[in-house]
Amino acid sequence: MSLDDRKLDVLRAIVEDYVATQEPVGSKALVERHHLGVSPATVRNDMAVLEEEGYIRQPHTSAGRVPTDRGYRLFVDRLSRVKPLSPAERRAIERFLVGALDLDDVVHRTVRLLAQLTRQVAVVQYPSLSRSSVRHLELVPISTTRLMLVMIADTGRVEQRLVELPTPITADDVTDLRRMVNEKLAGARMAETPPLVEALVEESPPVLRGAMTMLSTVLLETLVERRDERIALAGTANLTRGGLLDFQGSLRPILEALEEEVILLKLIGEVEPTSTLRVRIGDENEFEDLRSTSVVSTGYGPGPVIVGGLGVLGPTRMDYPGTIATVRAVARYVGDLLAQN
Amino acid sequence: MSLDDRKLDVLRAIVEDYVATQEPVGSKALVERHHLGVSPATVRNDMAVLEEEGYIRQPHTSAGRVPTDRGYRLFVDRLSRVKPLSPAERRAIERFLVGALDLDDVVHRTVRLLAQLTRQVAVVQYPSLSRSSVRHLELVPISTTRLMLVMIADTGRVEQRLVELPTPITADDVTDLRRMVNEKLAGARMAETPPLVEALVEESPPVLRGAMTMLSTVLLETLVERRDERIALAGTANLTRGGLLDFQGSLRPILEALEEEVILLKLIGEVEPTSTLRVRIGDENEFEDLRSTSVVSTGYGPGPVIVGGLGVLGPTRMDYPGTIATVRAVARYVGDLLAQN
DNA sequence: GCTGGCACTCGCCCGTAGTGAGTGCCAGTC
DNA sequence: GACTGGCACTCACTACGGGCGAGTGCCAGC
Numbered sequence: 061m062s063l064d065d066r067k068l069d070v071l072r073a074i075v076e077d078y079v080a081t082q083e084p085v086g087s088k089a090l091v092e093r094h095h096l097g098v099s100p101a102t103v104r105n106d107m108a109v110l111e112e113e114g115y116i117r118q119p120h121t122s123a124g125r126v127p128t129d130r131g132y133r134l135f136v137d138r139l140s141r142v143k144p145l146s147p148a149e150r151r152a153i154e155r156f157l158v159g160a161l162d163l164d165d166v167v168h169r170t171v172r173l174l175a176q177l178t179r180q181v182a183v184v185q186y187p188s189l190s191r192s193s194v195r196h197l198e199l200v201p202i203s204t205t206r207l208m209l210v211m212i213a214d215t216g217r218v219e220q221r222l223v224e225l226p227t228p229i230t231a232d233d234v235t236d237l238r239r240m241v242n243e244k245l246a247g248a249r250m251a252e253t254p255p256l257v258e259a260l261v262e263e264s265p266p267v268l269r270g271a272m273t274m275l276s277t278v279l280l281e282t283l284v285e286r287r288d289e290r291i292a293l294a295g296t297a298n299l300t301r302g303g304l305l306d307f308q309g310s311l312r313p314i315l316e317a318l319e320e321e322v323i324l325l326k327l328i329g330e331v332e333p334t335s336t337l338r339v340r341i342g343d344e345n346e347f348e349d350l351r352s353t354s355v356v357s358t359g360y361g362p363g364p365v366i367v368g369g370l371g372v373l374g375p376t377r378m379d380y381p382g383t384i385a386t387v388r389a390v391a392r393y394v395g396d397l398l399a400q401n
Numbered sequence: 402m403s404l405d406d407r408k409l410d411v412l413r414a415i416v417e418d419y420v421a422t423q424e425p426v427g428s429k430a431l432v433e434r435h436h437l438g439v440s441p442a443t444v445r446n447d448m449a450v451l452e453e454e455g456y457i458r459q460p461h462t463s464a465g466r467v468p469t470d471r472g473y474r475l476f477v478d479r480l481s482r483v484k485p486l487s488p489a490e491r492r493a494i495e496r497f498l499v500g501a502l503d504l505d506d507v508v509h510r511t512v513r514l515l516a517q518l519t520r521q522v523a524v525v526q527y528p529s530l531s532r533s534s535v536r537h538l539e540l541v542p543i544s545t546t547r548l549m550l551v552m553i554a555d556t557g558r559v560e561q562r563l564v565e566l567p568t569p570i571t572a573d574d575v576t577d578l579r580r581m582v583n584e585k586l587a588g589a590r591m592a593e594t595p596p597l598v599e600a601l602v603e604e605s606p607p608v609l610r611g612a613m614t615m616l617s618t619v620l621l622e623t624l625v626e627r628r629d630e631r632i633a634l635a636g637t638a639n640l641t642r643g644g645l646l647d648f649q650g651s652l653r654p655i656l657e658a659l660e661e662e663v664i665l666l667k668l669i670g671e672v673e674p675t676s677t678l679r680v681r682i683g684d685e686n687e688f689e690d691l692r693s694t695s696v697v698s699t700g701y702g703p704g705p706v707i708v709g710g711l712g713v714l715g716p717t718r719m720d721y722p723g724t725i726a727t728v729r730a731v732a733r734y735v736g737d738l739l740a741q742n
Numbered sequence: 743g744c745t746g747g748c749a750c751t752c753g754c755c756c757g758t759a760g761t762g763a764g765t766g767c768c769a770g771t772c
Numbered sequence: 773g774a775c776t777g778g779c780a781c782t783c784a785c786t787a788c789g790g791g792c793g794a795g796t797g798c799c800a801g802c
Binding site: 439440441442443446460461462463464 | 778783
Binding site: 099102119 | 744745750751752
């Protein structure tokens with residue numbers, strides 16, 4: 061059955077009121093606060109239909125209605141009007157992000173900004189290595205049998221790792237190694253590096269073979285395997301906003317989920333090549349513990365190419381239009397910032 | 402008035418029971434669970450004295466007793482017996498920390514380990530730059546007017562920053578700059594660097610003067626000013642342990658405090674040169690919002706010299722002996738690990 | 743198809759009463 | 773003088789019950 065326009069209006073009004081007041085909304089309050097032009101009784105009939113269709117529900121008989129996850133979904137997809145950012149918000153974004161010193165700084169400022177603007181938990185993924193290219197590889201001798209490998213990506217990411225060498229090497233050897241790895245790898249996309257690294261070992265002169273082998277192992281680990289992804293988090297205190305009503309009283313599982321990098325990455329890191337914004341509402345979340353939350357996430361990057369994800373997590377009862385607008389705007393600003401560097 | 406031995410025994414029993422059960426403990430339960438060898442009435446008299454002295458209090462008339470901050474303090478200072486780590490805990494520590502790849506990895510593993518063992522919020526400060534020396538400075542050309550400065554400290558810390566140059570420079574210029582800064586600064590303690598950096602600018606040839614000036618600014622910022630300190634945090638979900646009884650029901654201010662790096666640094670970063678362990682109980686905390694928590698912190702470092710702090714934060718009602726033992730043990734292991742590198 | 747009216751439901755808000763853990767005090771004993 | 777058993781008292785907690793009112797579903801009428 062298709063819902064006529066007024067029923068959709070009613071649903072929209074319910075969502076908006078419930079988000080604002082956090083209390084089940086009744087038919088009478090609805091016609092008073094929104095000028096729907098019909099009587100409470102009519103609204104009640106509409107509500108009955110909406111409930112039958114699964115868009116709203118009653119916490120208990122003789123209470124008002126509350127949107128279901130399905131109701132929020134419909135609201136987000138078809139009913140929410142775009143809420144433009146206020147000038148104050150725009151200014152806040154600009155002020156917050158100018159003067160960032162390096163990538164770490166950009167990410168930290170961004171995540172705090174997002175948390176502050178949306179008043180929710182913010183998550184920002186560092187630019188993904190797998191979507192970056194190698195800008196430069198540096199080898200710093202720590203001792204004769206130890207090197208520090210510093211990898212600088214074009215996105216500004218810097219990763220370092222210790223390399224234990226099988227035999228002592230000289231300063232000249234280090235220079236040679238440095239030249240070789242940079243000639244081979246500088247400019248390469250991370251995904252393309254494994255065969256190049258293999259080649260490096262094979263092409264290296266016998267005297268450096270042992271060192272290069274160890275180096276290649278660490279290189280592969282650094283470039284493509286673990287530590288590929290990093291995450292910044294802020295605003296967990298916002299989970300306590302709205303008392304114990306959201307999240308059915310137990311913050312525990314949510315806080316635990318937020319400590320799992322793997323989970324966070326799945327939440328905001330799985331962005332499609334296009335920079336579409338994604339909203340996951342309640343049930344739609346794949347993680348059991350996050351079924352009482354919604355996640356708004358999007359990719360960001362300099363220009364159209366996506367290098368990482370960012371987003372916020374909050375109660376299903378969240379201000380979707382505002383949150384979506386903010387997340388989108390912040391992602392764009394961050395992208396611009398990256399493009400400048 | 403001095404408390405005789407039995408009164409101290411009573412206090413110890415109260416603390417232990419309350420920590421275990423989280424419920425006010427009465428005289429009868431006390432004599433049953435601990436073999437004090439006296440009757441409840443006697444214990445009641447002792448309790449009255451302890452209460453008068455401010456070591457325990459009653460949440461309300463006709464309830465059992467609960468230790469005050471002062472009571473915990475006395476307990477920690479004079480009554481708690483050292484609780485040796487279980488073999489399982491020792492094994493957990495070792496297993497957790499072997500195989501750490503680099504400093505980041507060590508810090509992350511440590512903080513998670515601490516959180517897991519103590520079941521509280523764990524905080525680990527990265528080795529402080531101000532307590533480190535410069536191992537190596539690397540300059541990587543990003544463009545003709547941009548350099549990336551990578552600073553590697555002897556503690557394993559790596560910091561990077563972008564340097565904008567006033568005029569384009571050549572690859573040879575970069576080589577010169579790199580040589581100059583390393584000759585001057587490599588091996589220097591961070592605290593000693595400012596005059597050296599000044600000298601660098603003055604001694605630099607006119608053609609490099611502009612570049613060196615910018616570089617020196619960034620150097621000073623990186624070496625001694627901001628970003629000096631970094632922090633890792635884990636186990637916030639443990640705050641929800643024990644329901645809403647601890648922290649008088651409001652996690653909010655605590656979560657907020659934990660998001661402020663400045664506060665965390667003050668909590669665990671202010672370690673004396675010696676590696677004494679510090680316990681701050683409730684009121685003793687300088688931050689208003691943390692008056693309902695206790696903090697156990699200590700310094701760590703390779704050998705006797707301290708390079709950073711670590712610790713845990715939890716309800717005043719915590720297992721002090723166990724927590725203290727764990728914090729101390731983890732700090733020692735981390736120190737050993739750093740010494741190896 | 744909308745509306746006003748009406749009976750009904752049921753969560754919420756007290757006030758009351760009963761229960762029991764725990765206390766303080768005191769007289770008695772070793 | 774220190775400890776003990778006994779006893780009256782306090783008071784948080786729980787259960788019960790009635791009144792209130794927001795909100796509903798349904799129905800007859802326009």
